[in-house]
Amino acid sequence: MSNYIIEGGKRVEGKVKISGSKNSSLPIIAATILNGGKTTLYNVPKIKDTEMMYEILKTLGAKVEKKNNKVVIDTSKIEKLEIPDDLMHKMRSSVILAGAMLGKYHEATFTYPGGCDIGTRPIDLHLKSFEKLGINIDKNYGKIRCFCDRIVGEKIDLDFPSVGATENAILAACLAEGTTVITNVAREPEIIDLQNFLNRMGAKVKGAGSNKIEIEGVKKLKDVSYNIMPDRIEAGTFLCLSAISGGHLLLEDVNPSHIVPILTKLEEAGCNLDIKKNEIEIEAPKRLKAVDIKTMPYPGFPTDMQSIFATTLTIAKGTSVIVENIFENRYKYTRRISKNGSKNYNRR
Ligand code: UD1
Numbered sequence: 001m002s003n004y005i006i007e008g009g010k011r012v013e014g015k016v017k018i019s020g021s022k023n024s025s026l027p028i029i030a031a032t033i034l035n036g037g038k039t040t041l042y043n044v045p046k047i048k049d050t051e052m053m054y055e056i057l058k059t060l061g062a063k064v065e066k067k068n069n070k071v072v073i074d075t076s077k078i079e080k081l082e083i084p085d086d087l088m089h090k091m092r093s094s095v096i097l098a099g100a101m102l103g104k105y106h107e108a109t110f111t112y113p114g115g116c117d118i119g120t121r122p123i124d125l126h127l128k129s130f131e132k133l134g135i136n137i138d139k140n141y142g143k144i145r146c147f148c149d150r151i152v153g154e155k156i157d158l159d160f161p162s163v164g165a166t167e168n169a170i171l172a173a174c175l176a177e178g179t180t181v182i183t184n185v186a187r188e189p190e191i192i193d194l195q196n197f198l199n200r201m202g203a204k205v206k207g208a209g210s211n212k213i214e215i216e217g218v219k220k221l222k223d224v225s226y227n228i229m230p231d232r233i234e235a236g237t238f239l240c241l242s243a244i245s246g247g248h249l250l251l252e253d254v255n256p257s258h259i260v261p262i263l264t265k266l267e268e269a270g271c272n273l274d275i276k277k278n279e280i281e282i283e284a285p286k287r288l289k290a291v292d293i294k295t296m297p298y299p300g301f302p303t304d305m306q307s308i309f310a311t312t313l314t315i316a317k318g319t320s321v322i323v324e325n326i327f328e329n330r331y332k333y334t335r336r337i338s339k340n341g342s343k344n345y346n347r348r
Pocket of ligand 1: 022023024026093121122123124125126127160161162163164165186190303304326327
């Protein structure tokens, strides 16, 4: 779709069911490589990014069958361990396949993912984690070949709690010899969803949601069925749609505990929220109030909601200040290590 034509001036009202999470689906689709068998996934959103992941898996030799709300992925005949350049460039998060390919086959070749509209997308933390696990990395004319004979569990301390680097390190370590301990990890709910999926497959991963994850390597993983969790950014987007239009919406199939900072900011802006276990009802005021926002690693305010709030707040009374701290500006943050070993971020 090249353009949207929006006829405005209407209050958005009604009920909406929230789709499965995009950011959970992508690493979980990649993780299907690990069992070398059949995985059935429910609630994967039907969007370009998931279609692209299926395309890449198919070029590696997997079979993908889609039926209604179900996708069956068969990775028993993977024969290629290189992500095609054009697909890698179309989808930056395809780098997440590397961890799964390395975990299962000890080899993966891909190109640098490149930047995007919100800034540069480096992968140094992914590569550093692979190196820590004893994986060799050859960089040649933009191509990265990662390979090793075996993966042995290690201690990895991430310089920054990158979501993708955390996921890639987990995927590479699931079938390793011994135990891998990763500290300063991302704490996003999508990492918990990945842990739950992997454990259902027979992996031994614990700690997701905290800042330390332990993976005890297992020899083999089994076929599995899994239901992807709801998308917290889609939920936040519908809430903002209601807020910006003075609307009244009921969101179903949502996990309110994943979007606490979004709910807090909408309440500060004057919205009325009725929060239940899997439902949120929002009633917007006639005029929103200005609020200030600073994006932070989870459980802070999510960077993916920053532009949506910026749009919503254009009609608020007063001036809102929005500070982006995850992309581009992340080096403004220093890591403070407390006496008990936990790490916090402080603005310099
Ligand atoms: C994921 C989400 C994306 C979200 C982002 C931050 C998926 C598929 N995408 O992206 O929607 O906006 O988390 O919440 O889950 N960085 C490095 N080196 C690295 C990796 C990251 O410097 O090797 C930096 C990035 O440039 C950025 C910060 O770390 O400044 C956070 O990035 P990261 O958490 O890795 O985001 P993604 O996993 O790419």
